[in-house]
Amino acid sequence: MEVDSINNDYFTSYEDLEIHELMLLDLPRTQTYRHAIETLSDLFKDKIVMDVGSGTGILSIFCAKAGAKKVFAVEASNVAKLSEKIIAANKLDHIITVFNGKVEDFQLPNDIKNVDIIVSEWMGFYLLHEGMLDSVLYARDKFLSPTGWMFPESAAIYASPCSVPTKFDSEDFEGVDLSLLAKELRTQKSHKPQIEILAPENLLHEGNIIAWIDLKEVTLEELQEFDVKEVFVTQNRGLFQGVCIWFECVFPSIDDSDPISLSTSPKEPPTHWKQTLITFPEHATEEIDEIGIPLAVQLKISRSADSPRRYNLQLEILDAEKEEHAMPCDCILTKCILTKQHLRSMQIFKRLNNAETVNGASWGSSGSAAANKACSDKRTVRRVIAAAQLSFRISRQMAPVTDEILGCQSFVMNFTLGGLNGYVSGTLISNLNVPPSYGVSGGPAISPRNSKINIQRSFIYMNESQLDFQMKSTRLSK
Numbered sequence: 001m002e003v004d005s006i007n008n009d010y011f012t013s014y015e016d017l018e019i020h021e022l023m024l025l026d027l028p029r030t031q032t033y034r035h036a037i038e039t040l041s042d043l044f045k046d047k048i049v050m051d052v053g054s055g056t057g058i059l060s061i062f063c064a065k066a067g068a069k070k071v072f073a074v075e076a077s078n079v080a081k082l083s084e085k086i087i088a089a090n091k092l093d094h095i096i097t098v099f100n101g102k103v104e105d106f107q108l109p110n111d112i113k114n115v116d117i118i119v120s121e122w123m124g125f126y127l128l129h130e131g132m133l134d135s136v137l138y139a140r141d142k143f144l145s146p147t148g149w150m151f152p153e154s155a156a157i158y159a160s161p162c163s164v165p166t167k168f169d170s171e172d173f174e175g176v177d178l179s180l181l182a183k184e185l186r187t188q189k190s191h192k193p194q195i196e197i198l199a200p201e202n203l204l205h206e207g208n209i210i211a212w213i214d215l216k217e218v219t220l221e222e223l224q225e226f227d228v229k230e231v232f233v234t235q236n237r238g239l240f241q242g243v244c245i246w247f248e249c250v251f252p253s254i255d256d257s258d259p260i261s262l263s264t265s266p267k268e269p270p271t272h273w274k275q276t277l278i279t280f281p282e283h284a285t286e287e288i289d290e291i292g293i294p295l296a297v298q299l300k301i302s303r304s305a306d307s308p309r310r311y312n313l314q315l316e317i318l319d320a321e322k323e324e325h326a327m328p329c330d331c332i333l334t335k336c337i338l339t340k341q342h343l344r345s346m347q348i349f350k351r352l353n354n355a356e357t358v359n360g361a362s363w364g365s366s367g368s369a370a371a372n373k374a375c376s377d378k379r380t381v382r383r384v385i386a387a388a389q390l391s392f393r394i395s396r397q398m399a400p401v402t403d404e405i406l407g408c409q410s411f412v413m414n415f416t417l418g419g420l421n422g423y424v425s426g427t428l429i430s431n432l433n434v435p436p437s438y439g440v441s442g443g444p445a446i447s448p449r450n451s452k453i454n455i456q457r458s459f460i461y462m463n464e465s466q467l468d469f470q471m472k473s474t475r476l477s478k
Contacts (some may be wrong), residue, residue: 006307007076007102010130014077020056023121026272032262033121034062036151036251039260041066043149043252047116050074052103052139053132057083057096059119064095071096072115074103074139103139114145125195126276127157127211127247128223128301131309137220150215152249158265160207161232161295162198164189164241164279183282186241190284193313194277198244200266204288205232207246207265210299225302231323233331234293240286242279243297243315278315294320294331 013019024030037044037059045067051060054073060083063071073096075083080100087096099106108115118139124130140150166185168178211226248263264273288295296318304310321333328343329336 003308006309010309011076011102014055015079017079017082020079022272024056024058028269028271029121029262030058032251032260033059033119033151036260037062037066037119039257040252040254043254044068044117048072048112048114049117049119050103050115050139050143052118052120052136053122054083054098055079055121057087057098059121060096061087061090061092063117063119064092068095068117070112072106072108073098074106075100076102103135106139108143115143115148116145117149117151118144119151123155123247123249123273125273126245126301126313127155127213128311131303131307131311133223134220134308136215137218137223140215149252151251152262153215153252155213155215155247155249156209157211157226157245157247157301158207159210159230159243159245159297159299161204161234161240161297162242162244162277163202163204163238164194164198164277165202165239186279186285187281189277189279190281194279195274196277197270197274198266198277201236202238203244203266204234204236204238204240204295206235207244208232211301223303225300227298227300227302229296229298229318229323231294231296231320231325231329231331233329234288234291234295237288237290240280240288240295242277243299245276245278245299247273278313290332292330292332294325294329294333294336296320296323 044063046069047067049060049063049068049071051057051063051071051073054060054075055077056079057073057075060071060073073080073083073087075098078100080098084093084098087093087098118136120132120136120139122130122132122136124132144150164186166182167173168182168185171177171179208230210228210230213223244266246264246266248261248265251260251262253259262271264271264275266275298314298316298318300312300314300316302312302314304312320331325331325333325336327336328340330340
């Protein structure tokens with residue numbers, strides 16, 4: 001599909017007023033922007049502002065009320081015509097000028113060289129969905145003053161291993177055992193990423209940053225791909241059934257004030273973005289029965305070659321024993337326990353050496369006590385290591401399984417389960433068209449009437465202990 005056609009469809013989709021209703025009623029979103037702008041009203045006073053993707057004009061109105069001298073509201077969809085009326089009804093049309101078109105086609109008046117602030121709500125599912133950030137960066141590079149401000153100024157993508165429960169996991173649903181349905185439902189959800197609200201107690205870890213973006217400095221080239229390996233050390237017990245992805249945006253702060261942030265974390269009030277869940281097939285899940293288990297994944301988010309608004313999500317579950325861990329690491333692996341104890345011992349002896357230098361004497365009574373404590377610590381660690389070795393289990397190893405498309409992105413999940421009976425691996429590929437980030441679970445699918453699903457299955461037995469499974473599902477339009 002040509003880029004112009006993709007963009008036209010994208011902008012047209014935002015002419016559905018229910019989308020704007022959903023976004024406006026997302027109070028964490030709307031109130032955070034208002035709070036950030038009002039808190040820094042001194043920054044906006046008598047400044048020239050550009051609102052990229054202004055929609056109904058609410059952010060432009062916030063800026064005008066905060067004291068902006070001039071606001072250019074740039075909106076590519078025909079909602080721009082409605083926003084002009086809304087702005088006039090709020091008696092701010094003498095400050096806010098609406099431009100109905102793409103920011104790439106916008107030109108500042110001859111008497112204005114730059115804008116002082118760019119405001120935009122450009123985020124999609126897992127931050128990058130829809131690719132709207134490209135237009136914001138274009139506006140930054142062409143119109144923003146070198147000393148200008150971006151609202152928000154930075155953004156981060158987080159990920160965490162998680163449980164993905166269903167309402168039918170219990171063996172007693174209205175007196176009926178539907179646990180088999182729960183397993184099949186989870187397998188079905190593994191065919192594509194889910195946009196859902198995850199309860200915070202289902203996180204196995206508080207979450208690590210897997211990508212951080214400085215909106216004042218990032219380039220378009222740097223947005224083409226994020227590829228990171230991460231080792232999570234479990235902080236909660238539960239079933240390892242998937243990976244949860246969310247994002248956080250941070251607004252500017254001045255005079256050492258606390259920054260204002262908008263987070264879509266499961267621990268924060270829910271937003272229309274919800275969270276993005278990558279669910280494993282039932283047979284790929286693992287029970288985490290103790291704290292400190294290392295879980296390693298590689299997550300790659302890369303721009304699709306077919307569309308600038310599409311990203312491919314590829315997840316590979318790795319062998320945590322073979323991956324590098326952050327140091328010090330709190331996991332139960334022997335190498336991490338030894339390294340942590342070594343670092344601890346170095347700190348102890350560093351303190352002892354410092355004390356010896358200060359006192360100008362060799363080991364005194366306090367030094368002997370410290371030395372004895374160090375020896376005691378080492379004995380303690382040996383006992384811990386021995387206990388860990390006694391509880392070692394067969395390692396999980398993962399190699400490539402699933403290729404998915406959620407609307408504007410593809411999803412690939414790779415896994416190989418290791419055990420006494422060998423390995424199982426597989427690949428699942430499917431396509432689903434989804435409109436922009438409306439916040440509906442999975443997004444309302446764009447399904448042509450005359451369409452069909454082609455499914456091909458092939459089983460290849462490589463040996464008695466290894467089974468390769470491939471399933472490809474392609475949506476075709478007549």
